[in-house]
Amino acid sequence: MKKTTLLLLTFMLTVSTTFIQADEKAWYSHSLLDKKTMKEWKKSKLVEKLSVCANFTSVEGTTSRDAILESGGDENIMKVFATNLAICIDESYVKSIDKNPIAEQAALCMMIMGYFKK
Numbered sequence: 001m002k003k004t005t006l007l008l009l010t011f012m013l014t015v016s017t018t019f020i021q022a023d024e025k026a027w028y029s030h031s032l033l034d035k036k037t038m039k040e041w042k043k044s045k046l047v048e049k050l051s052v053c054a055n056f057t058s059v060e061g062t063t064s065r066d067a068i069l070e071s072g073g074d075e076n077i078m079k080v081f082a083t084n085l086a087i088c089i090d091e092s093y094v095k096s097i098d099k100n101p102i103a104e105q106a107a108l109c110m111m112i113m114g115y116f117k118k
Helices: 002-015 038-043 046-057 063-070 075-091 102-113
Strands: none
Touching: 038 102, 046 063, 046 075, 046 102, 063 075, 075 102
16 A cells, blocks of 8 residues: 555656746756656755755645645745755665655655645
8 A cells, every 4th residue: 555655656746747837047947857866866966956856845736835835836935845855855865775766755755744635
């Protein structure tokens, strides 16, 4: 059951697109990591990590997206959720998960952090 839930959540994060119209110069417009591995995550710049985390936290069906929408799309609220997710992904990293997709690790963190609706 837990594995099925994780796979479903990972799929949601992988195929979903953000609801935010990204300005090319905005901090959340540099998302190139969504289909990459944890090994590539560790080598990435902070702006890339925050950008992909902003996309993940703005997926429909998440409490984080609801909070962002309730704030009128406030970038600062989105950045708080994205930063917390990036910290969780960074802190959960161990070398043995180098080949795991970032979306899978993000889904685990988002489950732990309560970002998914029940």
